Amino acid sequence: MTGVKAVTAEVTRWKRMGLGALGVTGMAAAALASLVTAYWHDICRVLRGG
Template structure:
């Protein structure tokens, strides 16, 4: 091989090595970008976990309050039922009282 052939081959090899170095540098840059984005995602997932934990606690508290309100509603319906029965019984007794004493009431009213 002549000197120009050797120089030409060395030039080709040098260009290929420089191309490989550029590819490695570009890959390093891309890997750094991927790692940075992955770190951002890990941070966001951590934030989401904290938010979900907070929401779970809030929902648990809301469920407790909702259960208490349901109990109050059931007690209120029960109280209304008892009041309705008592009112009906009182009304029936009042009507019975008026019917039983009606003649006496009329007699007192007529004599007055």
């Protein structure tokens, strides 16, 4: 029974780590999207060469 508890604890830890990584990725994507939205006019001007 001790082995089963150890495996269950490890799988739970993996799930927590996965959700944590997903949350960090989501926050980074939101920050990048905010920057692009805020500077969209400038980005388009630079890309068009003007």
